[in-house]
Amino acid sequence: MPTKLRLELHRSLEVSSAALSPTYGCGLMLHGLPQFNASDPFFNAMSGYSYENLFADKAARKIIENSGLLKQFYDNAFTNKVALRQNFKNVYGNLDVFMAIDAVAKAAWFVADPSNRMALLNYYRDALSFGLKPLGIVLLGSTVRLTAAGWQNLHDVLTDKFLNAHPGIQRIEILSVSDGVRLRDNTLGFGVTLLNFREFPDVATAVRTAVRGTAGPELQR
Secondary structure, eight states, rough: OOOOOHHHHSSSEEGGGGGTTSSSHHHHHHHHSOOOOOOHHHHHHHHHTTOOOEEEEEHHHHHTTHHHHHHHHHHHHHHHHHHHHHHHHHHTTSSSSEEEEEEEEEEEEEOHHHHHHHHTTHHHHHHHHHHHHGGGGGEESGGGGHHHHHHHHHHSOOOOOHHHHHHTEEEEEETTSSEEEEEEETTTEEHHHEEEEEEEEHHHHHHHHHOOOTTTBBBBO
């Protein structure tokens, strides 16, 4: 079973805008969204969650500023003390609007336009593609065959902690004919099927086994 997409599950995504290039993909979309001069209730609610820099596309603004929904969001924030992401999902979760939040930048973005939603869905792809380069790690292979779920799994594996623990890894290869993970010299290879169609605990187990070398050069699943 494929891993569940956080964006669809929570209707929101925690992002790092510093991990994205402002010149393409998700980073370009986020940097290009106009500032959201929200009504006082919505701005005060978001400010209460420590997010004061708000941006939104036209379609998202129209949905968010619905007076009935806005009252629910405000009451959940101040009266019921509901956490931000849960509050957003409870109030707007059945509508075609999504939220991205960056705690460091104290910024929140709201998107409803289909092209902007697709760009946000590709956050993990763009963050990995941009983030590995400064580390001197090359990403190669059948990357075009990875789905959004596959990119999310790969992103969750290749954390700073993991890469610091394995400094010898210099290449990440996406393998089109494998359903496992293999470590050969300085290359860590991931099967497309594993990333796209397995839940993260299965992927993490395959990676740990391959890195420890207990299953030989490749773990077949």
